Amino acid sequence: VARKLTDAEIQAALPKVPHWRLAADRLQRDFEFGDFAEAWGFMSSVALAAEAMNHHPDWSNSWNKVTIELVTHSSDGVTERDVELAQKISQIFNG
Amino acid sequence: VARKLTDAEIQAALPKVPHWRLAADRLQRDFEFGDFAEAWGFMSSVALAAEAMNHHPDWSNSWNKVTIELVTHSSDGVTERDVELAQKISQIFNG
Amino acid sequence: VARKLTDAEIQAALPKVPHWRLAADRLQRDFEFGDFAEAWGFMSSVALAAEAMNHHPDWSNSWNKVTIELVTHSSDGVTERDVELAQKISQIFNG
């Protein structure tokens, strides 16, 4: 099981994941697209990245909007795996 | 724009969509699957049904769990289109 | 049922769908991506566009490569619907 990061470690990690915020003990980011098809294409790539890491987001979608929250449930907090998945998701978003 | 259903109309429609509940002025249902891959396969079929109707769910996913909420934002409430999409989603779930 | 376009009509339509070729009585185009996740994100958006039109591609995928062939089976040839779907697919690809 990945170790829960301390607050200091999370603050040190945040610059590695621009546009992600720490809230409610999770890494969070909102994404907006031109329409549902674009949002869904993005989510479909993210789903693959998540399954490949065997680490899955808590996420929601409403038409062109996607909100992603990352937390390691088994560690009860943010771990290095969340930072890694956040980086991959940002790469997918940046195309 | 579809007309917002009255409370009486929604109560009359609920038997047409078993397992869906009315909450917060929306049709809601929780789904649970064996793993993320199953949940995602279901969501991928639902995404097609939604796009074909040009009527999209507010939904969230956490690994094997999916929660779907249906509301017609432009009508500020539940309409016949939400009932129709709920029926299609249930059909997809029942396979 | 959409009417099968004549050869002259298809030649006149091709400038509307750059990068698509006419071969084997179909509109065809090859796409290449950085990896499978990118290819799959694209395909997931195209799937929505196809379902919304109720007009579906014959397509194949091998890791980062996608080949799409468009034909209207019920008309036994290329129709305006294929041209329209080709345009939508190109828009999705161009992002």
Place this chain on the structure above:
Amino acid sequence: VARKLTDAEIQAALPKVPHWRLAADRLQRDFEFGDFAEAWGFMSSVALAAEAMNHHPDWSNSWNKVTIELVTHSSDGVTERDVELAQKISQIFNG
């Protein structure tokens, strides 16, 4: 790199993957669904399984039909990884 299986090894493996055939030096299987949405839901689950294994199918789709071919390109033939992915795909299909 996984080792290419000998013909004898492939024949011994085939009973582990019912409904799959050996053809053109590949494991192949055809799937048929009720409609495109069902086919696409299946493909979306398979895409996750493939990405998790970092081993991807050569596959094609035409509305409700999906044909999957499995080969390990880097080994120039069928390997244990193809047998494993075939098993996972059959599990997804069987639900």
